[in-house]
Amino acid sequence: MISTQVKLGDYDGSILAFNLIACLPDGRQKLEVTEYIEVHIEGCLQAFEQGEYDVAKVKNALQFTDKITDFSDDRRDETASEDMHEEFDVFLLCDDNDDKLTDHYRYLRDYLQLLGISVTINSTDVRPGLTLLKGVTDAMNASKDFVIALKDRNPSALKDRNPSREFEQRVAMVQEVLKRRARSYCVVLSSCELPVWLTGSPVIIGDDVISMFCEDIRQMLGNPRGLEILKQILLHLCQKKQPTDAKRHP
Secondary structure (H helix, E strand, O other), X not given: OHHHHHHOOOHHHHHHHHHHHHOOOOHXXXXXXXXXXXXXXXXXXXXXXXXXXXXXXXXXXXXXXXXXXXXXOOXXXXXXXXXXXXXXXXXXXXXXXXXXXXXXXXXXXXXXXXXXXXXXXXXXXXXXXXXXXXXHHHHHHOEEEEEEEEOOOOOOOHHHOOOOHHHHHHHHHHXXXXXXXOOOOEEEEEOOOOOHHHOOOOEEXXXXXXXXXXXXXXXXXXXXXXXXXXXHHHHHHHHOOOOOOOOOOO
């Protein structure tokens, strides 16, 4: 029944069927995780395309794996400051100056937040009175998963040929957090070839991966390529494993 509803694009009906199954004894263990997550993501994006904002679908997909698996050890690092009460679903690390974040990165953050995912980006949530290093470290420790966004560099400008040393340092900090945890996840978005020190995580790559993000989320979702990129990001974060790679554009 659910497969038929999915083929017809009736994601609300499919989600209702999933919820009914989940109410049965051991119902959650009987659900197919990948199908459950994909249907909720498709349903949420379909609602957004239609001008409806139903963030519960993505939130349910994000939390589904947590509910059938013990994530208690990975929810938050004990090394985080006791004053860092807020937790984030995602730490978005951008290859950009903290004070001059490009609009594309801001739009990516805004998209994820619209979809019900709590996001902190670079040093925006560093608390007053802390050094930048300490504040960013606390925010990383308070974040569940990570998205690293790397834009293409300008080869004609010597100072812009490579990512900044600060960005490299923060990537290393993310990698250290991931080593301490069993289930935290990281996905890389890149519009250029990755430097060696950034390899090891699933990558969504293409010339348009960063520039595709625009102010109007419905405009992006109306573009098949934009829709696929956003869907892949959500699948990575929800499934904790690598889905089918988004196709690379020349």
